[in-house]
Amino acid sequence: MTDIAQPLTTADGKPLKGALMRAQARARRRAFLLVLPLLAFILITFVFPIGQMLYKSVYNEGFTWQEDVTTGDRTPIMTNLAAWFDANPPGTEPNEEAYAALAADLVVLRELKAPGQAGTRINYELSGSRSMFTKAARSANKLEPPYKEALLDLDKDWGNPDLWQAMRGASSSYTLNFYLAAIDRERDADGSIVMVPENRQVYVKLFTRTLTLSLLITFLTFVLAYPIAHLLATLPLRHSNLLMILVLLPFWTSLLVRTTSWMVLLQSQGVVNDALVGMGLLGDDNRLQMMYNRTGTVIAMTHILLPFMVLPLYSVMRMINPSYVRAARSLGATSWTAFRRIYFPQTVPGIGAGALLVFILAVGYYITPALVGGADGQLISNLIAFHMQKSLNWSLAAALAALLLGGVLLLYWLYDKLVGIDNLKLG
Amino acid sequence: MTTRASNDAFVEFERVQKSYDGETLVVKDLNLTMPKGQFLTMLGPSGSGKTTCLMMLAGFETATHGEIKLDGRPINNIPPHKRGIGMVFQNYALFPHMTIAENLAFPLEVRKIGKSDREEKIKRALDMVEMGRFGGRRPAQLSGGQQQRVALARALVFEPELVLMDEPLGALDKQLREKMQFEITRLAHDLGITVVYVTHDQTEALTMSDRVAVFNDGVIQQLAPPDELYEQPANSFVAQFIGENNTLEGEVMEVRDGIAVVRLDDGELIDCKPVNVSKPGERTRVSIRPERVEFNKSRLKPGAHTLKAEVMEFIYMGDIFRTRLKVAGNDEFIIKTRNAPDQVRLEPGAQIEIGWLPEDCRALDA
Numbered sequence: 001m002t003d004i005a006q007p008l009t010t011a012d013g014k015p016l017k018g019a020l021m022r023a024q025a026r027a028r029r030r031a032f033l034l035v036l037p038l039l040a041f042i043l044i045t046f047v048f049p050i051g052q053m054l055y056k057s058v059y060n061e062g063f064t065w066q067e068d069v070t071t072g073d074r075t076p077i078m079t080n081l082a083a084w085f086d087a088n089p090p091g092t093e094p095n096e097e098a099y100a101a102l103a104a105d106l107v108v109l110r111e112l113k114a115p116g117q118a119g120t121r122i123n124y125e126l127s128g129s130r131s132m133f134t135k136a137a138r139s140a141n142k143l144e145p146p147y148k149e150a151l152l153d154l155d156k157d158w159g160n161p162d163l164w165q166a167m168r169g170a171s172s173s174y175t176l177n178f179y180l181a182a183i184d185r186e187r188d189a190d191g192s193i194v195m196v197p198e199n200r201q202v203y204v205k206l207f208t209r210t211l212t213l214s215l216l217i218t219f220l221t222f223v224l225a226y227p228i229a230h231l232l233a234t235l236p237l238r239h240s241n242l243l244m245i246l247v248l249l250p251f252w253t254s255l256l257v258r259t260t261s262w263m264v265l266l267q268s269q270g271v272v273n274d275a276l277v278g279m280g281l282l283g284d285d286n287r288l289q290m291m292y293n294r295t296g297t298v299i300a301m302t303h304i305l306l307p308f309m310v311l312p313l314y315s316v317m318r319m320i321n322p323s324y325v326r327a328a329r330s331l332g333a334t335s336w337t338a339f340r341r342i343y344f345p346q347t348v349p350g351i352g353a354g355a356l357l358v359f360i361l362a363v364g365y366y367i368t369p370a371l372v373g374g375a376d377g378q379l380i381s382n383l384i385a386f387h388m389q390k391s392l393n394w395s396l397a398a399a400l401a402a403l404l405l406g407g408v409l410l411l412y413w414l415y416d417k418l419v420g421i422d423n424l425k426l427g
Numbered sequence: 428m429t430t431r432a433s434n435d436a437f438v439e440f441e442r443v444q445k446s447y448d449g450e451t452l453v454v455k456d457l458n459l460t461m462p463k464g465q466f467l468t469m470l471g472p473s474g475s476g477k478t479t480c481l482m483m484l485a486g487f488e489t490a491t492h493g494e495i496k497l498d499g500r501p502i503n504n505i506p507p508h509k510r511g512i513g514m515v516f517q518n519y520a521l522f523p524h525m526t527i528a529e530n531l532a533f534p535l536e537v538r539k540i541g542k543s544d545r546e547e548k549i550k551r552a553l554d555m556v557e558m559g560r561f562g563g564r565r566p567a568q569l570s571g572g573q574q575q576r577v578a579l580a581r582a583l584v585f586e587p588e589l590v591l592m593d594e595p596l597g598a599l600d601k602q603l604r605e606k607m608q609f610e611i612t613r614l615a616h617d618l619g620i621t622v623v624y625v626t627h628d629q630t631e632a633l634t635m636s637d638r639v640a641v642f643n644d645g646v647i648q649q650l651a652p653p654d655e656l657y658e659q660p661a662n663s664f665v666a667q668f669i670g671e672n673n674t675l676e677g678e679v680m681e682v683r684d685g686i687a688v689v690r691l692d693d694g695e696l697i698d699c700k701p702v703n704v705s706k707p708g709e710r711t712r713v714s715i716r717p718e719r720v721e722f723n724k725s726r727l728k729p730g731a732h733t734l735k736a737e738v739m740e741f742i743y744m745g746d747i748f749r750t751r752l753k754v755a756g757n758d759e760f761i762i763k764t765r766n767a768p769d770q771v772r773l774e775p776g777a778q779i780e781i782g783w784l785p786e787d788c789r790a791l792d793a
């Protein structure tokens with residue numbers, strides 16, 4: 001009998017715990033080495049780019065640093081103005097001193113050939129200001145005191161308080177203004193946060209539309225996929241294989257081909273409209289508008305995302321033994337009760353997985369809405385792409401993307417709270 | 428064991444046939460009546476149609492031909508949930524997303540039984556199978572034997588008159604199985620329910636049932652109480668399938684006064700009880716139980732036929748001795764003797780003479 005109070009030891013008297021640790025350390029090191037390549041891959045391809053994106057959404061040096069593309073030299077710009085902003089609180093009327101600082105900075109911009117860059121940065125917040133910078137920089141050398149009058153002579157918009165607020169915001173590399181812009185907010189001349197004018201409010205509307213359309217698409221795929229998955233799981237293998245091929249067929253076809261084939265079907269001179277008109281259900285002059293609007297986006301995306309709902313549902317349903325429903329029936333349940341109380345609850349993990357998958361894919365979908373969405377069916381990802389490719393306002397694109405990411409994470413958290421992530425069955 | 432209740436037919440299969448594919452009959456012309464309160468076991472090799480019969484009774488399969496009656500009413504067109512038959516499935520089929528108590532509440536809820544009534548019935552049913560403490564657990568948190576008991580309690584909680592069980596003990600180890608066999612028979616007796624039980628374990632069938640229906644190839648080969656089944660098998664399939672059996676092949680020489688004289692293939696003559704032979708010249712298989720074979724001359728009736736045998740192997744099994752002999756060209760002939768103080772242990776190679784009572788030796792179909 002060993003004394004219970006004494007720590008257990010191995011045969012040669014060493015503490016058992018330590019021996020166990022040593023014995024397991026080797027196995028743990030091996031396991032770690034095995035996953036190391038994957039870990040590195042994820043870090044390089046996933047964590048690092050997303051980190052970069054998040055950084056870009058709060059950091060923009062367009063109005064603070066200039067980098068010479070050939071030599072790589074970095075020069076600070078707009079330093080005088082930044083100093084004035086530091087010394088004076090937001091809402092201070094720009095005085096002669098402020099205009100003098102601006103004039104000095106414009107000279108520097110001219111020497112560095114950087115007025116375009118600085119102007120673009122301000123242009124993000126106040127359109128039309130880029131040309132003011134290029135124009136003023138051209139004549140920067142000829143500016144004489146009093147600078148306020150000289151600059152206002154050049155362009156009276158130099159006195160616009162919004163412009164000064166925009167320059168104040170941009171004078172620091174780190175800013176939250178892109179996030180404000182992404183939710184249709186801006187700072188007024190006093191520095192307090194206000195809504196942007198009605199005609200420029202787009203992002204909140206687009207976020208809401210993306211959210212509602214994604215929820216609608218998720219719901220539609222669920223309604224369509226549930227019976228299909230059930231058939232797949234219960235049909236004899238011979239038939240279910242054929243059905244499975246039909247479900248997977250869209251996967252093997254290019255996304256572009258699938259989307260364009262929907263265009264062929266849905267456009268106003270398309271197959272569906274022709275058929276309806278041909279059957280006399282529709283007059284030739286009021287053909288249905290199913291393309292280049294929300295309807296087109298919803299129909300095409302529901303079709304394209306359907307397999308992502310079918311597969312998790314199928315994998316869960318296949319594992320449900322038919323004897324559960326039989327047991328329920330023998331215990332006195334009608335087939336509807338047996339479905340509602342026995343079968344359906346057991347498919348919830350599949351529904352959760354499918355819904356999460358479809359929703360997350362839908363929220364970030366790009367090609368289909370771009371092709372069939374028209375103006376009305378655009379989603380937030382189309383706007384992110386616009387800012388990346390056309391307006392080149394990467395910081396705003398990054399802020400929008402970060403909000404999207406945050407929203408998805410929030411939903412994921414909500415899902416975990418409500419359903420439990422352990423219940424997720426992806427295959 | 429004897430039949431417990433009256434002989435009115437409670438469950439009735441009338442000329443029932445079943446085919447799944449329209450080509451082969453899985454159940455061929457099944458006729459069976461069982462009175463209320465009886466414990467009937469369907470026993471048979473794999474694929475002989477036992478589950479199919481049970482499923483037709485429960486309403487999950489329809490009979491291709493014939494009629495099934497419950498308490499005098501034809502039930503072919505009654506859906507499963509209106510038949511009021513309790514069922515225990517082979518894999519228990521406890522609902523994994525519900526606790527044990529919720530599982531038991533399910534049949535009561537769908538019958539719209541009030542909450543207080545429900546709770547009382549659940550408690551009674553769980554106590555009955557000694558699972559009262561486990562009401563709050565999930566099926567996955569129970570051992571196989573415990574799940575089995577819950578499945579039993581769930582099939583009984585709504586007080587059905589007929590309970591079907593499809594190999595309910597198949598997944599349990601031997602000891603637990605024996606315990607549960609006892610508990611199921613006790614419950615069935617105490618509650619007076621009618622049970623149709625499916626198994627392919629013959630010991631289980633013999634120890635539990637009032638009557639056993641031996642299935643083979645979609646046909647009931649024999650329907651009889653266990654003792655009759657063992658001692659008086661109706662054909663050579665039953666003789667082979669139930670218990671250990673010795674078979675000798677031969678030809679009937681004459682049938683007279685309830686005795687058939689059979690000439691074995693090596694020329695020796697023996698006396699048998701004719702079961703399904705009637706006239707000389709028929710081929711027959713003679714069946715003798717190992718424990719009915721005697722090699723001690725003094726214990727045999729005078730004038731009994733004896734056969735020469737050579738001892739091949741002696742196996743000590745504790746309570747009994749099992750000896751393998753070569754008899755009439757068959758070297759798989761087994762005899763069993765009790766391990767008593769005066770019992771002889773046969774040495775391999777020894778030449779002995781064996782015999783038996785004519786009524787223990789049954790001439791069956793070839």
Ligand SMILES: Nc1ncnc2c1ncn2[C@@H]1O[C@H](COP(=O)(O)OP(=O)(O)OP(=O)(O)O)[C@@H](O)[C@H]1O
Pocket residue numbers: 447448453471472473474475476477478479480627
């Ligand atoms: N759903 C079905 N479709 C087609 N054939 C089936 C089906 N169910 C059973 N069979 C066939 O019917 C025959 C009898 O099956 P059944 O399940 O009744 O056998 P069983 O006696 O219960 O066997 P076991 O002891 O192995 O459970 C088998 O040959 C089987 O292949």
Ligand SMILES: [Mg+2]
Pocket residue numbers: 477478479593
């Ligand atoms: Mg079976």
